Structures are given as structure tokens and as C-alpha cells.
Amino acid sequence: MNIAHRIQGFEQSIYSRLKELKEEIFREGTALIDLSIGTPDMAPPEKIKRIISDCALDSKAYDYTLTRGTEQIRQACADWYKRRFDVELDPQSEVLPLMGSQDGLSHIFWAFVDKGDYVLVPDPGYPIYSDGLALVEGIKAPMPLKEENHYLPDLSSIDGHTAQKAKMMMLNYPNNPTAATAPLDFFQEVVAFAKKNNIIVCHDAAYSELYFEEPKPPSFLQAEGAKGVGVEFHSLSKTYNMAGARLGFIVGNAEIIKALETVKSNIDYGIFRPVLSAGAAALSGICDEAAKRNREVYKKRRDIWIAGCAQAGWKMPVSQASMYIWAPVPTQQDSFSFSKDLAKAGVMLIPGAAFGKHGEGYVRIGLVQEEKEIEKAVEIVRDFLNKRIKKDASGIEYE
Known part of the structure; x- marks a missing residue:
């Protein structure tokens, strides 16, 4: 069967690789906090x-x-x-x-x-x-x-x-x-x-x-x-x-x-x-009040993530809008390698390269889990980075 050439490259996307990685992690029985998706976790009003x-x-x-x-x-x-x-x-x-x-x-x-x-x-x-x-x-x-x-x-x-x-x-x-x-x-x-x-x-x-x-x-x-x-x-x-x-x-x-x-x-x-x-x-x-509550919820989650990661040495801009945070990769890795390693530790993000050439060097964090899950994810990130980053006079180096 000959598939139209216009779609032949679609299955090779980073999203497909992430899906395979997620399935592998689940088969291994590792708990995973998924912050990769862009779907609201809250119900409609x-x-x-x-x-x-x-x-x-x-x-x-x-x-x-x-x-x-x-x-x-x-x-x-x-x-x-x-x-x-x-x-x-x-x-x-x-x-x-x-x-x-x-x-x-x-x-x-x-x-x-x-x-x-x-x-x-x-x-x-x-x-x-x-x-x-x-x-x-x-x-x-x-x-x-x-x-x-x-x-x-x-x-x-x-x-x-x-x-x-x-x-x-x-x-x-x-x-x-x-x-x-x-x-x-x-x-x-x-x-x-x-x-x-x-x-x-x-x-x-x-x-x-x-x-x-x-x-x-x-x-x-x-x-x-x-x-x-x-x-x-x-x-x-x-x-x-x-x-x-x-x-x-x-x-x-x-x-x-x-x-x-x-x-x-x-x-x-x-x-x-x-x-x-x-x-x-x-x-x-x-539903204006419900929309306002949504903003408050996402802002609280944003603040928990950014403050917690900062304590581990991973600093990132404070997002002004959306349900995402766009953060530089904190280790000397490409965005997919970093995302893959962090996923195996228990937190899944989207590598910036999934969004284009100029997304490389960044990851996208979706604020799509409850506060307790965000807090757990922050603890996993801290532990993950503490094992991989050392600080000295020259700055932060990946080991």
C-alpha cells in the first residue's frame, strides 16, 4: 500500500517518540507525572x-x-x-x-x-x-x-x-x-x-x-x-x-x-x-468567574514550579500567560535527551525541538496537574538535578 508522500514523515515526529517512551515507562511500572500535554485537567463549569x-x-x-x-x-x-x-x-x-x-x-x-x-x-x-x-x-x-x-x-x-x-x-x-x-x-x-x-x-x-x-x-x-x-x-x-x-x-x-x-x-x-x-x-x-478561577489555579501552579526549580538551580522566566512555562534545558543535553532522562525519573515534559528548530535548548512544562502533583514533580526535578549538576567557580556543569 502506497501512502501519500505528504504524510509519510508524520509518524516520525518527536511526539511519536514520546508516546513510545511513555508506554515503555508504564511497562516498567514507573510512576509518571505527565506535564507534557496541553489539555486542561479541570472540568467545565x-x-x-x-x-x-x-x-x-x-x-x-x-x-x-x-x-x-x-x-x-x-x-x-x-x-x-x-x-x-x-x-x-x-x-x-x-x-x-x-x-x-x-x-x-x-x-x-x-x-x-x-x-x-x-x-x-x-x-x-x-x-x-x-x-x-x-x-x-x-x-x-x-x-x-x-x-x-x-x-x-x-x-x-x-x-x-x-x-x-x-x-x-x-x-x-x-x-x-x-x-x-x-x-x-x-x-x-x-x-x-x-x-x-x-x-x-x-x-x-x-x-x-x-x-x-x-x-x-x-x-x-x-x-x-x-x-x-x-x-x-x-x-x-x-x-x-x-x-x-x-x-x-x-x-x-x-x-x-x-x-x-x-x-x-x-x-x-x-x-x-x-x-x-x-x-x-x-x-x-x-462563566466569567470560572475563567477567573482557572487563571488563579494556573498561576498558583506556575509559582510552585518556578520557585521549586529555582531552589535546585534551574531558573526560568516567569510566564505571563497561557498554561505553560518555557524553560531552558538546565543540563548540557539536547532537549529530547533531557526530557527522556527526566521522564525516566518520573516527570514528562515536551522537548522544545518538537516545536521547531528554534525550540531546541528549551522544554515546555504544562501546568496540567493538581498542586500536589506539581509539588511532587518539583521534588523529582530537584533530586534529578542534584544528581546531575555540580556548581563550582565556573558555573553549572553537566556530569
Whole structure:
């Protein structure tokens, strides 16, 4: 059987190697605290579960909702954007519900990218940006996200020829994996860059509500002229712990959204009506307190991890948003080797190389376990590092 060449390299990813490692550790009977995944460990608010439950008992809830979903969910998305960002949206043409934001992030390439087309992609970056592009046989033009530039792409360093050839630019703030945020003036630069080079901007804002410090992360659409060049993707997975319910949405440029809608109208029949009803209710404001509690929980976990690791000599930046910490590898190893060794000791992280070439030298810690588990993980890390690191006049050396 001949598999399409566009997917032949997918099974060789670091994620596959980590899966094999996890299975090996479990077979050996070693306890493992998994901080590698990006899935909320908390349940949705009780109000959301109740709405889904009640709606699911309605016999009329099992029809096709079709690509555009319901007027209720589109209006709720528009109202939420007005309340949260003071951005006006037409719910008829500038809002489209999605089966999770990844649904839209992957299929947007189908609408605009032909074989050989260039797309500007952050590196390190969420894998769907590269994988979705690979499935349409586009060409990735990496935009390095470096610590010295606060993990923002340096637009001035993008080669003029590449910029002119690029059809799209993918962005993601608050960022996965680096946990960086972007100021509004950066988005204003992006709008100018996109207009100059005729580029579609796709901003993934899935983590906008998981912020720990003020000011709140802005929307790309708050930048003047943003709707003329791009769209923004949102997800209810992280804000309301609805990851398995699969609900997100895209907002912004009506022409871009129409093209994505055309793709999706040919491949799916819409989102389950109870999920749409629950999402509309969540966005109406009834779950704002639950979202606030989420932020408090993740912040507490962040502080436990960073303070505990610092005591072992592993210092890392304090993340301002998202459910992650992006930390330099504290030993003289590559990111996968370090992650593998630490996993065998009992704590699994994601090696930075899983997110791209410029992720090497870092690991991503997911704050997706209860505080007691985070504390246990910190103790394992301390013991692990104490056995492997010695301090002397020359600094920290790996043994």
C-alpha cells in the first residue's frame, strides 16, 4: 500500500517518540507525572455541563447544524468580542463557529495555499501550523521566535523576496509554547507588513483568557486595519475547560471567513447543537468567574514550579500567560535527551525541538496537574538535578 508522500514523515515526529517512551515507562511500572500535554485537567463549569446535559435530552438537538452553526452562537461570539476587546463584528459575515480552533487552523490552508506557496510560520510554534501546511504541500518560511526579542518575530529580518512570495502569516499570542504575550503595537506592525506584502494574517488567540498579569492580552483585531488583512481564531477549550466538546470560532475578514466556510461546507455538517448552546451561554458571561478561577489555579501552579526549580538551580522566566512555562534545558543535553532522562525519573515534559528548530535548548512544562502533583514533580526535578549538576567557580556543569 502506497501512502501519500505528504504524510509519510508524520509518524516520525518527536511526539511519536514520546508516546513510545511513555508506554515503555508504564511497562516498567514507573510512576509518571505527565506535564507534557496541553489539555486542561479541570472540568467545565457546572452551568456548562448542565446546559449540555439538558439540551442533549431534547430530541430536536440531533439535527445537522451545518457549517454556520446557529445564530445564537454567532451573536454570542460577536457580543463577547465587543465586551472583551471593544471590537465590532457582524455575526452574519465576520463570525464562523469551528469544531475547535484547530479545525479552522488546519483547514484555512486548504482555502488559500496551493502546492509550493510560501507561508510565514513561527518557530518554535504550535505543530498544526507546520503540519496543516504540509498537508497542502505548501512551503514553510520559519520566523524565529527568540528570547532576546521577547519571542516576537522580527518582521524587519524577513527577506523581501520571501515576504513578497508569502500568502499567509501564522501568529499565536499568548504563545504556545513560549508563553509570551504580544503588545498591540506589534500587531499594528503586522498589519502594515501584511498590507505591504499582500499577506493574510491568521492569529491563533486560544490562550487570550489565561493571563496572569495586567494588562490583558489584546486581540489582533484591535489593531487599526486588522480586519482588512486577517482573522483571529478562538477556542473555548482552555478558557472554559471544554477541550473535548470541540468548539471554537474564527472572526475577522469576511472574505477569508467565506473561503474557509466554503471548504468546511464540503467536508462536515456542523457542531453538535448542545455544544453550541453551552458555548453561547459561556460567552454570555455566566462563566466569567470560572475563567477567573482557572487563571488563579494556573498561576498558583506556575509559582510552585518556578520557585521549586529555582531552589535546585534551574531558573526560568516567569510566564505571563497561557498554561505553560518555557524553560531552558538546565543540563548540557539536547532537549529530547533531557526530557527522556527526566521522564525516566518520573516527570514528562515536551522537548522544545518538537516545536521547531528554534525550540531546541528549551522544554515546555504544562501546568496540567493538581498542586500536589506539581509539588511532587518539583521534588523529582530537584533530586534529578542534584544528581546531575555540580556548581563550582565556573558555573553549572553537566556530569
